[in-house]
Amino acid sequence: MARTRVRITSLLALTLSAGLTLTATGCGDSDSSDGPRAAGAKDGAPVVVATTTWEGAFAKAAGAENVKVIVPSSAQHAPDYDPRPSDLAAVAEADFVLYAPFEPYAEKIKEAAGSEAELVEQQLDNDPERVKAEVTRLGKLFGTRSAAARWNKSFDTEYATLRKDLKKAWPGGRSPAVVAQVYSAWSAKLAGADVVGTYGPEAVTARQLSDLSKKKPAFVLDNVHMSTGTVLPDSGARQIDIVNYPGKDLDLLAVYRNAATTVEKAMKAA
Structure with missing residues (x-):
């Protein structure tokens, strides 16, 4: 999985100065025993910007407390979305930016990320083993290992129940x-x-x-x-x-x- 650091563009810097700010939502874990957090994290919790709800859900599962999603959940085909200047401003305010390589606006996201934002490329897949591996990986990045482990445990329980019920059908x-x-x-x-x-x-x-x-x-x-x-x-x-x-x-x-x-x-x- 590629992780890249890039510099903020001059145009985006002007946009930021106009007053566009990041709004953050989500829930997660703040166990300091999980290790060091991102340098720019607020109150010990990293600010995460995700291109879609898919990446955002992975971040939340991994324990991220502050998650901003760029593409609205109402978008039927997320890759068709064209990011707005305010979206790119949010990217520049993040500690981590999650995106998928197949998204055509990935390059815009990369260009908009500030020098403190760590770009995290994700290969999106709902296969259970890949999901748990990705949640674990993000938990390590965010410093929220225990939250990620708890989510993986709850996922195993729920998945087993769903499989059992489907077999009956x-x-x-x-x-x-x-x-x-x-x-x-x-x-x-x-x-x-x-x-x-x-x-x-x-x-x-x-x-x-x-x-x-x-x-x-x-x-x-x-x-x-x-x-x-x-x-x-x-x-x-x-x-x-x-x-x-x-x-x-x-x-x-x-x-x-x-x-x-x-x-x-x-x-x-x-």
């Missing part, structure tokens, strides 16, 4: 065959489903359509943020919309609960 008591969009494959793992094929993020070709249909999946786990409509028309597969991004409350666990509820409903209706 398997049609006919058997693991269903599914096709999943590559960024929604984590939901298939959560459901204990048999992934017989994947697609995306590029558009599905006619050849892929034919090959995936031959697998005779019971469900298609689509990515609501990158959907191109019905993926396997006339195949008989029920399409399920999976949401990857948390809401404005930055509750990462809610993503799993919501996915479990959606998948369970579809399986019971099959």
